[in-house]
Amino acid sequence: MIDWIERQRYIIDFTLSSLLRRKVKNFGLLALYTLIVFILASTMFFTYSIKKEASIILSESPEIIVQKLSAGRHDQFPLSQMETLKKIRGVAEVLPRLWGYYYEGGLGANYTLLVPPVTTNKNGIEETTDSITSVENKENAPDNPDKPLFQYNDTKLKPGTIIIGQGIARTRNSHVGDFMPFRAYDGSIVGFEIKGILSSESELVSSDLILISEQDFRSLFGIGNDFVTDVTVAVVNPHEVSTVASKIVNILPDSRPITREDILRTYESIFNWRGGMMIVIFSAAVLAFVIFAWDKASGLSAGERQEIGILKAIGWETSDVILMKFWEGAVISLTAFFSGAILAYIHVFFTGSLIFEPALKGWSVLYPHFVLTPFISVEQLATLFFITVIPYTVATIVPTWRAATIDPDSAMRHSGD
Amino acid sequence: MAFFLIIMLEAFILALLIAQASLNISSMQGALKEKKTLVRSLKLTDLCLFTEARYTRHLSQADLNTPFQDHPLSLEHFPSGSFTLPTNLISKRK
Amino acid sequence: MIELSKVRKVFNADNPNEFSALNGVSVKISQHQLTVLTGPSGSGKTTLLSIIGCMSRPTAGRVRLDGRVISSLPERFLTDIRRKTFGFIFQQPNLIKGLTVLENVMLPAYPLGESYSLLKAKAIFGLDSLGIANKANAKVEWLSGGEAQRASIARALINNPSIIIADEPTAHLDTNLSFRFMEIIENFKTEGKTVIISSHDPLVYNSSLVDRLIKLRDGQIEG
Numbered sequence: 001m002i003d004w005i006e007r008q009r010y011i012i013d014f015t016l017s018s019l020l021r022r023k024v025k026n027f028g029l030l031a032l033y034t035l036i037v038f039i040l041a042s043t044m045f046f047t048y049s050i051k052k053e054a055s056i057i058l059s060e061s062p063e064i065i066v067q068k069l070s071a072g073r074h075d076q077f078p079l080s081q082m083e084t085l086k087k088i089r090g091v092a093e094v095l096p097r098l099w100g101y102y103y104e105g106g107l108g109a110n111y112t113l114l115v116p117p118v119t120t121n122k123n124g125i126e127e128t129t130d131s132i133t134s135v136e137n138k139e140n141a142p143d144n145p146d147k148p149l150f151q152y153n154d155t156k157l158k159p160g161t162i163i164i165g166q167g168i169a170r171t172r173n174s175h176v177g178d179f180m181p182f183r184a185y186d187g188s189i190v191g192f193e194i195k196g197i198l199s200s201e202s203e204l205v206s207s208d209l210i211l212i213s214e215q216d217f218r219s220l221f222g223i224g225n226d227f228v229t230d231v232t233v234a235v236v237n238p239h240e241v242s243t244v245a246s247k248i249v250n251i252l253p254d255s256r257p258i259t260r261e262d263i264l265r266t267y268e269s270i271f272n273w274r275g276g277m278m279i280v281i282f283s284a285a286v287l288a289f290v291i292f293a294w295d296k297a298s299g300l301s302a303g304e305r306q307e308i309g310i311l312k313a314i315g316w317e318t319s320d321v322i323l324m325k326f327w328e329g330a331v332i333s334l335t336a337f338f339s340g341a342i343l344a345y346i347h348v349f350f351t352g353s354l355i356f357e358p359a360l361k362g363w364s365v366l367y368p369h370f371v372l373t374p375f376i377s378v379e380q381l382a383t384l385f386f387i388t389v390i391p392y393t394v395a396t397i398v399p400t401w402r403a404a405t406i407d408p409d410s411a412m413r414h415s416g417d
Numbered sequence: 418m419a420f421f422l423i424i425m426l427e428a429f430i431l432a433l434l435i436a437q438a439s440l441n442i443s444s445m446q447g448a449l450k451e452k453k454t455l456v457r458s459l460k461l462t463d464l465c466l467f468t469e470a471r472y473t474r475h476l477s478q479a480d481l482n483t484p485f486q487d488h489p490l491s492l493e494h495f496p497s498g499s500f501t502l503p504t505n506l507i508s509k510r511k
Numbered sequence: 512m513i514e515l516s517k518v519r520k521v522f523n524a525d526n527p528n529e530f531s532a533l534n535g536v537s538v539k540i541s542q543h544q545l546t547v548l549t550g551p552s553g554s555g556k557t558t559l560l561s562i563i564g565c566m567s568r569p570t571a572g573r574v575r576l577d578g579r580v581i582s583s584l585p586e587r588f589l590t591d592i593r594r595k596t597f598g599f600i601f602q603q604p605n606l607i608k609g610l611t612v613l614e615n616v617m618l619p620a621y622p623l624g625e626s627y628s629l630l631k632a633k634a635i636f637g638l639d640s641l642g643i644a645n646k647a648n649a650k651v652e653w654l655s656g657g658e659a660q661r662a663s664i665a666r667a668l669i670n671n672p673s674i675i676i677a678d679e680p681t682a683h684l685d686t687n688l689s690f691r692f693m694e695i696i697e698n699f700k701t702e703g704k705t706v707i708i709s710s711h712d713p714l715v716y717n718s719s720l721v722d723r724l725i726k727l728r729d730g731q732i733e734g
Contacts, residue, residue, distance in 0.1 A: 006624035006625065007624035010620075010622070016420055021609030021610070054464055057449065058456060058464075060456040061461060074478075117460050167468075198455075263477040267477070310607060312590075313566065314618060314666065315622070317587060338424065345438075365468070366468040371445075376435060408593075
């Protein structure tokens with residue numbers, strides 16, 4: 001047993017000094033390999049985390065959203081049809097949503113304007129649930145997890161006031177108390193006072209939001225009181241969501257229900273491998289990998305063959321040579337795997353995917369600053385290990401089988417270097 | 418045996434990072450909860466990842482033809498649009 | 512004692528370029544002696560040495576080492592016998608570049624897994640007895656021809672073989688270094704090792720140290 005360990009040690013020692021002898025080539029290889037692992041791991045960490053986060057956050061999204069379609073386009077939903085929906089068996093509650101986009105020409109930014117939903121309280125009085133304003137008020141209780149995140153405070157949404165997301169505040173350099181001008185549908189300029197800014201923790205969902213009162217929303221976009229953007233439907237029995245959804249289509253053929261399942265499924269398949277950028281990243285990585293696996297597998301250089309000949313002549317068995325090549329592959333791929341994975345982790349979770357950011361941003365002027373929750377699993381690392389370390393190590397060993405055909409006496413036969 | 422030291426060190430760092438990740442997940446529960454509450458109370462449906470176009474901002478709400486209707490070349494959607502699929506949830510519905 | 516009976520070696524069998532290097536060689540080589548194989552180039556000296564040294568197997572015939580038939584053993588056993596019994600000195604030093612002299616000398620012992628300190632002491636001792644201990648940590652590229660050969664001799668001795676095989680050892684040495692080499696061979700003899708040399712250098716085969724001279728021509732023993 002001790003002999004066995006010593007033998008491995010000697011052979012690893014030899015492998016390492018062999019690798020060091022071809023410094024430029026092997027460090028280049030290591031760097032390229034690390035880069036590939038880094039890219040694959042970054043993509044993996046990023047997409048997995050964002051999917052996981054989406055599935056957690058969006059599990060709170062409405063059970064069913066009903067849009068009206070007109071000529072293939074999303075159209076305003078007539079309030080009158082809400083009553084029709086309410087009559088469907090299994091429907092617990094139907095609530096209107098008012099939201100839309102506003103394009104700010106000066107900045108080239110798109111905002112999402114949203115009217116906080118209205119519910120009826122026990123007394124039958126309508127009140128906005130703009131509990132909403134998770135205004136930055138950390139000074140109140142920074143460490144208290146039970147702090148009421150959404151509170152009325154004095155930031156209650158009154159006509160003429162808005163609450164904006166962090167992304168907008170950052171892009172516009174706006175502060176509470178500033179007035180923000182909007183060009184209404186009829187060309188008039190309206191100013192709203194910024195009453196609060198949504199928390200930076202929630203930027204992943206709220207960065208470009210502008211919360212606005214219903215009255216302001218309607219007058220800004222010229223939407224009549226009979227219409228809303230779409231409606232949300234809550235069902236009595238969560239198992240009946242799809243039944244209710246198909247009933248809705250039957251009763252309102254021009255409507256399109258989107259269930260929470262649909263939303264979650266959309267985010268499950270976001271960053272699918274077929275997506276353009278993903279396919280570019282993956283194919284580049286795979287291609288690079290194939291190239292050097294090919295380089296390895298296509299054989300040994302004359303120098304390597306000669307060296308193997310010498311080793312066999314001085315008493316190394318074929319198995320010792322294969323062991324040496326195995327360690328050679330293992331040393332490079334393990335080092336690359338760990339370095340790549342560590343760098344990727346730092347890249348994704350500490351620097352906020354610095355390298356991906358330009359691509360992710362696209363042409364958005366407003367890009368949320370978000371810190372991803374590091375959802376990372378051992379399975380992910382294991383997958384990464386199997387798609388990088390194993391094939392490379394195998395590709396290193398394979399041509400060595402052919403080295404078994406190098407006769408030990410080849411060292412006696414070659415003359416001159 | 419410097420190699421083993423390096424590998425051990427790297428494995429250790431990776432283990433530390435994973436440990437840090439799980440710590441981080443628990444420390445971020447507050448922020449997660451906040452986002453969930455915001456989604457529930459404002460009835461939000463999407464992540465604010467790409468703000469440049471309707472179908473990238475509200476991926477799940479995009480109507481059937483959105484990804485291809487704004488501009489024949491869809492230039493403004495290139496990088497982020499290319500990450501995501503055109504409303505695949507539609508194709509799965511009958 | 513090494514005993515060869517009717518050994519034949521054919522290269523590229525069944526090909527147009529088939530050629531027979533040894534044609535029925537039968538010879539006995541005694542222990543503790545210096546045996547020299549001589550003959551023109553292409554006479555089969557190197558092939559015979561590689562068969563004696565368990566580096567290759569004969570196409571036909573038998574090889575016995577101390578009474579045991581070794582010509583039919585599988586590679587694994589052959590390697591084991593080779594590294595414990597034989598030490599090889601090649602025409603070229605065949606040192607591995609980029610490694611130090613010490614590492615090169617220790618190389619044959621790596622697969623055996625001895626303790627490092629013991630192995631290193633042995634290697635240093637070997638280098639010292641050949642007068643190049645001061646070069647132990649030098650890279651082999653920096654050695655002179657004579658030093659490189661002595662390093663390769665030290666390597667051949669690291670597993671303490673009982674039989675030393677040298678193939679044209681003086682081919683790349685000048686006269687002075689060739690004499691130095693023969694002095695080393697003399698030491699081997701006094702240590703009781705069996706030495707087999709192939710050479711067509713008169714300085715070697717006319718040496719007074721030679722116990723037996725075997726002449727080869729066209730793959731057969733002359734006379």
